[in-house]
Amino acid sequence: MGMFIVIEGIDGAGKSTQARLLAKWFEDRGYEVVLTKEPTDTAFGKLIRKLVLTGGKEGIIDGARISHEAEALLFAADRAEHVAKLIRPSLEACKVVISDRYFYSSLAYQWARGLDLEWLIDLNRFAIRPDLVILLDLPVKESMKRLRSRSIKSEFDKIVELQKRVRENYLKLAERFPEMKIVNALASVEDIHRDIVALVEHELLGK
Numbered sequence: 001m002g003m004f005i006v007i008e009g010i011d012g013a014g015k016s017t018q019a020r021l022l023a024k025w026f027e028d029r030g031y032e033v034v035l036t037k038e039p040t041d042t043a044f045g046k047l048i049r050k051l052v053l054t055g056g057k058e059g060i061i062d063g064a065r066i067s068h069e070a071e072a073l074l075f076a077a078d079r080a081e082h083v084a085k086l087i088r089p090s091l092e093a094c095k096v097v098i099s100d101r102y103f104y105s106s107l108a109y110q111w112a113r114g115l116d117l118e119w120l121i122d123l124n125r126f127a128i129r130p131d132l133v134i135l136l137d138l139p140v141k142e143s144m145k146r147l148r149s150r151s152i153k154s155e156f157d158k159i160v161e162l163q164k165r166v167r168e169n170y171l172k173l174a175e176r177f178p179e180m181k182i183v184n185a186l187a188s189v190e191d192i193h194r195d196i197v198a199l200v201e202h203e204l205l206g207k
């Protein structure tokens, strides 16, 4: 079996940046790496982008466009495909799988929508547990600064409210799931990368 590593955190925490750096770190050491993300680029992922992540008050902020339950089911369906078609086969082929977001995102965000956490965990029972989950943690204010160009200005306050709840949820989840390790994402890109590599070496490579 390969190794399954997930990077989590609020928007702008640096997940994509760190996922790329970690993939390169493994590649430089001769590992076969699959760098992937959720939502995926499959038909399910596209549906999620269309129905949930399109911004404005009907979409990402209060999720008013579809029911919260339907939203959770869509994310779970996308993940089921992701696990069956890419993650499980890659792990069986002894590759290193690095996913930018995974089921912890569903828990943190859908829980913030008001859904029942235990139902969300049950719904995702098929999702293979990663060997290591890096939670990039930083204050929402800082993440919003990094994302200035990405955010919708008129909805700024509502986005901040949601992101704050999501950050708190992630920290609570880290107490429940021992595979989650918190990394301070306020540091420089290079320092965060070094912290992640140290965790990988300690937790997975037995160094």
Ligand SMILES: Nc1ncnc2c1ncn2[C@@H]1O[C@H](COP(=O)(O)OP(=O)(O)O)[C@@H](O)[C@H]1O
Pocket (backbone or CB within 6 Å): 009, 010, 011, 012, 013, 014, 015, 016, 017, 018, 146, 147, 185, 186, 187, 188, 189, 192
């Ligand atoms: N440690 C860091 N310090 C300052 N800016 C960063 C840091 N990491 C990433 N960024 C910048 O912040 C923005 C969001 O980073 P990104 O990796 O896309 O975050 P995410 O994938 O979590 O939304 C990008 O413009 C990126 O270059």
Ligand SMILES: [Mg+2]
Pocket (backbone or CB within 6 Å): 015, 016, 017, 100
């Ligand atoms: Mg990203």
